[in-house]
Amino acid sequence: MFVKQTKQYSVGVLGATGTVGQRFILHLHSHPFFKLVALGASSRSAGQKYSAVTRWKQSKPIPATVKDMVIAECTTDNFKHCDIVFSGLDHDVAGPIEHSLRQAEVAVFSNAKNYRRDPQVPLVVPLINTDHFEVLAAQRASLGLNKGYIVANANCSTTALVVPLAALEKAFGPLEQVQATTLQAISGSGYPGLPSLDILDNVVPYIGSEEDKMEWETYKILGGMTQDRSAFDYHEAAPLKVSATCNRVPVIDGHMVCASVKFAAKEKPSPEAVIKAFNDYRCDAQNVGAPSAPEQVITVHEEQDRPQPRLDRDHQNGAGVNVGRVREDSIFDIKFVVLANNVQIGAATSSVMNAEVAALQGYV
Amino acid sequence: MFVKQTKQYSVGVLGATGTVGQRFILHLHSHPFFKLVALGASSRSAGQKYSAVTRWKQSKPIPATVKDMVIAECTTDNFKHCDIVFSGLDHDVAGPIEHSLRQAEVAVFSNAKNYRRDPQVPLVVPLINTDHFEVLAAQRASLGLNKGYIVANANCSTTALVVPLAALEKAFGPLEQVQATTLQAISGSGYPGLPSLDILDNVVPYIGSEEDKMEWETYKILGGMTQDRSAFDYHEAAPLKVSATCNRVPVIDGHMVCASVKFAAKEKPSPEAVIKAFNDYRCDAQNVGAPSAPEQVITVHEEQDRPQPRLDRDHQNGAGVNVGRVREDSIFDIKFVVLANNVQIGAATSSVMNAEVAALQGYV
Amino acid sequence: MFVKQTKQYSVGVLGATGTVGQRFILHLHSHPFFKLVALGASSRSAGQKYSAVTRWKQSKPIPATVKDMVIAECTTDNFKHCDIVFSGLDHDVAGPIEHSLRQAEVAVFSNAKNYRRDPQVPLVVPLINTDHFEVLAAQRASLGLNKGYIVANANCSTTALVVPLAALEKAFGPLEQVQATTLQAISGSGYPGLPSLDILDNVVPYIGSEEDKMEWETYKILGGMTQDRSAFDYHEAAPLKVSATCNRVPVIDGHMVCASVKFAAKEKPSPEAVIKAFNDYRCDAQNVGAPSAPEQVITVHEEQDRPQPRLDRDHQNGAGVNVGRVREDSIFDIKFVVLANNVQIGAATSSVMNAEVAALQGYV
Amino acid sequence: MFVKQTKQYSVGVLGATGTVGQRFILHLHSHPFFKLVALGASSRSAGQKYSAVTRWKQSKPIPATVKDMVIAECTTDNFKHCDIVFSGLDHDVAGPIEHSLRQAEVAVFSNAKNYRRDPQVPLVVPLINTDHFEVLAAQRASLGLNKGYIVANANCSTTALVVPLAALEKAFGPLEQVQATTLQAISGSGYPGLPSLDILDNVVPYIGSEEDKMEWETYKILGGMTQDRSAFDYHEAAPLKVSATCNRVPVIDGHMVCASVKFAAKEKPSPEAVIKAFNDYRCDAQNVGAPSAPEQVITVHEEQDRPQPRLDRDHQNGAGVNVGRVREDSIFDIKFVVLANNVQIGAATSSVMNAEVAALQGYV
Structure with a gap:
């Protein structure tokens, strides 16, 4: 079953200036069907250009298309237009915003640990158990949602x-x-x-x-x-x-x-x-x-x-x-x-691959 | 049972220029009852001063009393006057000379692996099984020796x-x-x-x-x-x-x-x-x-x-x-x-402590 | 002056199993106009498959096209059919074979130090002094050669x-x-x-x-x-x-x-x-x-x-x-x-880039 | 000129829980004429045993005599009974307390950088310029002090x-x-x-x-x-x-x-x-x-x-x-x-040696 994908999805990254966020950006800046449209960080960085506020720590340079993107604060309003949001936030701030975006009908793929133990949140290693997406219907139903959900990846x-x-x-x-x-x-x-x-x-x-x-x-x-x-x-x-x-x-x-x-x-x-x-x-x-x-x-x-x-x-x-x-x-x-x-399959790559499978299987 | 030791023992070190040998020297140069009298290395180094041929790799300097000691080749004749010989030799050369010194009635404490599997050679971690020295009587007996034996320490x-x-x-x-x-x-x-x-x-x-x-x-x-x-x-x-x-x-x-x-x-x-x-x-x-x-x-x-x-x-x-x-x-x-x-209890310290216990218990 | 290159060149690598040789192979296995046709190593490895005798130390795997190439001994006969030979040999063996290949009218680009001080061998950092190729005419002339020469790259x-x-x-x-x-x-x-x-x-x-x-x-x-x-x-x-x-x-x-x-x-x-x-x-x-x-x-x-x-x-x-x-x-x-x-511009990349410039400028 | 020292001095350490402070303690706990009587740290640690609040990072264990010493807050009152105070404080807090102790007639030897540029504070590497102590008379005079002063050691x-x-x-x-x-x-x-x-x-x-x-x-x-x-x-x-x-x-x-x-x-x-x-x-x-x-x-x-x-x-x-x-x-x-x-002559050892020379030369 090889699905040819033509649809494009608008995606955002929360915690975009951190090390996991930097990896997300390297994965997404030239993705075949994810279009990176929003970068989120703390209010301190909001309103500034990505390259101006980021302590970039990757051996590949900041992608040219991302350098001048303006960072938004991680609020629901700033990211609710995204089809998919990837979260590279620290667990101490990830909880409320991830939940709030889900309530705004966004598909959230999180690298944070906050919802991993939630019995209705699939904890998915994309090389293994993408069949656990089947629980998403129940997750949505119990929250009265049509499209929004949270998928976590593993430690x-x-x-x-x-x-x-x-x-x-x-x-x-x-x-x-x-x-x-x-x-x-x-x-x-x-x-x-x-x-x-x-x-x-x-x-x-x-x-x-x-x-x-x-x-x-x-x-x-x-x-x-x-x-x-x-x-x-x-x-x-x-x-x-x-x-x-x-x-x-x-x-x-x-x-x-x-x-x-x-x-x-x-x-x-x-x-x-x-x-x-x-x-x-x-x-x-x-x-x-x-x-x-x-x-x-x-x-x-x-x-x-x-x-x-x-x-x-x-x-x-x-x-x-x-x-x-x-x-x-x-x-x-x-x-x-x-x-x-x-930092690849153990973090950002897992989230991105989870989202790819979800998109290709019609979950987005 | 604390035994006060007054007797002095003449000791030699085989493989004295190597890293294990260097550790032996740091242990022995000011020992209360072991007197370092002979240093052995390959024929290439024999006849030269210790400090001249050794690539010293310890953070403590070469002891002043050892610097000018002349290195002897590792032969039985050169070490048979020792009560105890410590071997820091590599396993590819340790076997014959250790055996030959034992035959010359020397007590050999070896860090090499050659005799560890020998059923009559005690494999002794001095913090555990010095009671295994009891087998030394049988080792001597089977070789017709009065004083010579080999004790190995563990990996x-x-x-x-x-x-x-x-x-x-x-x-x-x-x-x-x-x-x-x-x-x-x-x-x-x-x-x-x-x-x-x-x-x-x-x-x-x-x-x-x-x-x-x-x-x-x-x-x-x-x-x-x-x-x-x-x-x-x-x-x-x-x-x-x-x-x-x-x-x-x-x-x-x-x-x-x-x-x-x-x-x-x-x-x-x-x-x-x-x-x-x-x-x-x-x-x-x-x-x-x-x-x-x-x-x-x-x-x-x-x-x-x-x-x-x-x-x-x-x-x-x-x-x-x-x-x-x-x-x-x-x-x-x-x-x-x-x-x-x-490099301490895992190597030279074990051999030295084994010999100390052997000496204090009358095995030397 | 951008020269479009259509000619293909047969190239060989001496010292192919060593670390510099491994880098040469990663550079050359899919090169637009250098075709890797011969791999040289010591007589011990000669006759065997590259992957069987090489302790590969690169983070990229051995190229599929190279894995099964059979290693030749580094002799003139085995490499004289090459247009260009890259030498990743150690200096203790590089001298005679590099000279001999030059005499066989091969263009030799060497990473070894043997000929760097030779007043007729250009010592070329390809980002700087490829104009030093001008001396090659004199190098050939003094040896009575038509095509053969040695170019060294810098330390x-x-x-x-x-x-x-x-x-x-x-x-x-x-x-x-x-x-x-x-x-x-x-x-x-x-x-x-x-x-x-x-x-x-x-x-x-x-x-x-x-x-x-x-x-x-x-x-x-x-x-x-x-x-x-x-x-x-x-x-x-x-x-x-x-x-x-x-x-x-x-x-x-x-x-x-x-x-x-x-x-x-x-x-x-x-x-x-x-x-x-x-x-x-x-x-x-x-x-x-x-x-x-x-x-x-x-x-x-x-x-x-x-x-x-x-x-x-x-x-x-x-x-x-x-x-x-x-x-x-x-x-x-x-x-x-x-x-x-x-290991790139400081070694193999320099040799390859030197040869590219030489080829594009008609020196090969 | 070898001065035999019999007088004992009461000494304190500011910033005792930090890494420089830990080095001071290893130097001072068994010093021949400095007696460690007071340990200072932040108010958070004050009142607690040294071993309870210190993240000890030395390869030698906390000295037995220091383990149970109770930490005082770094105030003038808590250290003015000391003859000498060593300061291992960070520069962002060192300034006022070092000055205040000097005003309380304490001899302060500081590893912080705050007063290094002060034209009346000697910047002393004890292996070189202890003659710069001669300026201390002027330092005291300009502040109206009898015994108090600050000596800095170098970066x-x-x-x-x-x-x-x-x-x-x-x-x-x-x-x-x-x-x-x-x-x-x-x-x-x-x-x-x-x-x-x-x-x-x-x-x-x-x-x-x-x-x-x-x-x-x-x-x-x-x-x-x-x-x-x-x-x-x-x-x-x-x-x-x-x-x-x-x-x-x-x-x-x-x-x-x-x-x-x-x-x-x-x-x-x-x-x-x-x-x-x-x-x-x-x-x-x-x-x-x-x-x-x-x-x-x-x-x-x-x-x-x-x-x-x-x-x-x-x-x-x-x-x-x-x-x-x-x-x-x-x-x-x-x-x-x-x-x-x-971390020795470049930090704590310098301060201690400076104080030793000062004491032996009658500056304390």
Whole structure:
């Protein structure tokens, strides 16, 4: 099912001057069917040109078409003319404006964490569970809306872990146990984020509330919906137990996860079968022709010392995930390492790809 | 049992110009009862002054008493007058000379891996299993020796893991499963070791044969001896299953291990009980008054983001280990993080402390 | 003068498995008029597929068209069918084969240092002195050749410095004094290059023979040819004195140079005039339409803390240089900072762009 | 002149919870004649135990004697009983309280920049110009004080540069030109200081107002006093011109400076003579027996790639400076590289050593 898209959509970006906002802009400024028409930031920046107030931190320059766009304050009035709004806001301000835009019948795709736990908000990793969009009807209905809704994307470390897990469940049935230890890049904590004195020649074995997030987000993403598609019901759907341990390492971009999994089924797949399942895995974003979808969702590396953040994070523009070292585990069944680009598929790319799929499937 | 030591021992260092050798020298140059009398290196350096041929890589300068010592080639004749020889040789040359010195009735304490798997060579982490020296009688007997023997110390990553495991076994009985994921410092691979292009802004999820080493070394160290003290019999002694995953991170010194453990006993200790067991743990090296023994074997950090390599690796001169984040695990029973200074307790300090205990217990 | 190129040239790469060779391949595999037909490496790799023997270290994957190419040994017979050969060989092996290929009437563009000091070999930074190709006639004549020659490109740190110097000389006449202090990336020393233990959390204030190279290469590049175009005569042409100080810093790619310059003319340009001269500077590579030429040779950054290696090294694919902090100097006249991508314009890109200009100007 | 000190002094530390304050505490907690009696911080921390409110960032633990000390607010009343107060305050709050304590007849040794430019406040690098204490009489007189005064220490990068310059002036007479390019550690900007995303795999060629500071502080420190010792008169005393360029590099501690100097005298010293002058240089802090004074003020390294921050910053506890690569300069006369530990002699150590000299010379 490849859908040819001709319609154009007006899109806006909230938090456009921040690091996630900057990534949104790089994704959207020359998009085939999203037209960037509005940039939002705090009242302090409002009324000024984008290039004048932004501490641009990307290795690609500010797109010429965006440089002189005038920033608007993040109010409903300023963004209600958009078909889609992408939110790169910090969670401390994201809640009310995202809700208010939804009430104004805007489709909101948010990278913030505020509505991730909401039982009627789909938490979507576009390489896995775009079928969770089915709950949007119930979300709209319960708020009396025709078009407005909120879709959240997952935390960056969850995204890395959950993509290969989804491929394994698809091929071999439910998982019973997942042990995940992360080595996460500093860009995961935003800018300014970690002080350099804390991380140079160092590792920090703690990231606030990250372990908890990885555990329940995995349950929600891999879990099911209620029979009537009115909400998520992941507690029952998941016999799965996830134990996450999170570390920060001195790497710019690219979260690595060392994962061990135990399958529910008695018959255990071999490492070779697992590699084949990873290689064969495809997703709806590919099937509907989402422009940001990677050619290969999971790239399996054969070299025994790969994937590595610096060498593999930009593969396919960071839109897929990389897996390596698939081998047997003496306690669990299989272990492997995953690398995902936390600022691409782990953040802005996820929101954009979610919106692409939603648009192509008629949800916008 | 605190033994006051008055006897002096003549000691030599093999591989004295390498990084492990440099650490040996810093430990030994002003030792209370070891007198450094011989330095060995390759024939290329032999006959020259230590300071003239050594690429010194320590932040403390070459000790004044060592600077002008003349290097000898690593032959039996050059070191057979020593009571004790410490070997910092690479494994590709360590085997024959260590064996030959043992045959010359020298007590050899080796940091090399060559004899670690030998069933009559004790693999000793001085904070844990100096009781394994009991096998030395059998080692000597089978070779017809009076005084000569080889004692090996463990791999640096094993050392970090196995100290808290020993404390847990002592307090709560046998362990059933241990899942360990490491974040290891670059100094663990010696000098020149890792090229900078491989590790700056990067993580390497593979260290050759390290995972295998961590697993079976843990079995041998925590395992038992045969009833007649003639050899190690760790296969039967260990119902324990260890699954290790090893990563290299851009940290100079200090190996971190994220560990999850499952106890064999039905009753599981609480995190508080585990913390108490760590705090209370003492070892023979402390009891006999080994000069290099730390005051506290396991230092438990209360801050949720500690231990960290850069801040905690030099605590007690790196002679103990640091533990933090002791908490329940949703799959195993308890998880925590360990930090050990891989170039101190993970290498030279272990050999020296082993020799101190051996000397104080009459094995030299 | 924009030359439309329709002719195709067969090109080979010596040292194809090394890091410079890998860069050559990324440049050449889809080039508009260079067709990559031969890959050379040591006899150990000869006869094997490129992907089988190469430790690929680039963030882009091996081009599909190159993966299965079979490696040839670097002999004259194996490469004499090429119109152009690019040499990414180490200097210890580059000399004889480069000479021998020249004798076989091949145009050799070398990144090695062997022939840089040869008075008949042009040392060409393609953004500056492609007019030095005029000496090639004399080079051929003295060797009795019709087509064969060697062109060298400059050392990476020289390249960074000399581009803005050339722009200043063009606009304001000869320079009298240049003081340059570098902060050079680790990739400048190749792979494996610097051990990570030497450079993590560190700076090394010394790079073997680099300061000398920066000084005399600058003289040759900025200097003149003899009147009859038979050789270079830079000693007389250069009243210029260069004092270089070179440091290695823990940066992957991108050499920075802090430069202070004193003009020979009495009237000194203002910082604004210098900025204008940098912005206005154009080169032959642009004029003849070399595909690898940057749109802007010197990009002047207005932010006071730019250029920075990580943010600016990939600007224009690293084919130009970046300048910032142009200001008055209390001892010299003007000071500024330059950043050049040492693995692009500082290495392979220079050779390729040199060959493009040579081809477009009829030298091949 | 070695003064044996028996008197004890009560000392306090302002800004005790910050990183400079933490260094002061490590210096003072077991000082032979300074007794630490008061710790000051913001009102938020006042009344609480030191260990409870401090984010301790040192690799040595909080001294046992300091852990339970109760923090006082930084008011005059809380510190006027001290003989000496060390100020580790930020410049935005340091001004009024330092002045007020001086008015309360306390001797204030400040690491803040507020009074550095005051013509009656000595700007003292203890390895150089403790003779500038002579101005204190005039400072007190103009404020009608008996004992109170303020002594400032220099900026960390200035300190590194100025120590070898002083040795050169002492041996060879006035300098005419000094060109200095720095590679400064991240700890120089305090905590949190630089975001890790700004400096990992990067260099920042700009440090706000640092170049200006290095230039005029050097003039004041190397310059003279008015004939009546009532003030500093460095403008006339200094024919010297300094041109500074400042860079931030990813190094934890240790500022490096690449310096080129031109002597006023016609006869230029050889590199050997310069090395001898560095080796022979002694200072008052040594002569009066200041406990924190290094044995050797300037350590000259013979290896061509030293000093290096990671290997040499802790030499002599960072109380001296390290010099290397002394060689001729083709534009200036001599060039060399200096390394100083910016958090030791570049900050807290300077204040403490200044106070030690002041006490031993009867200024307290």
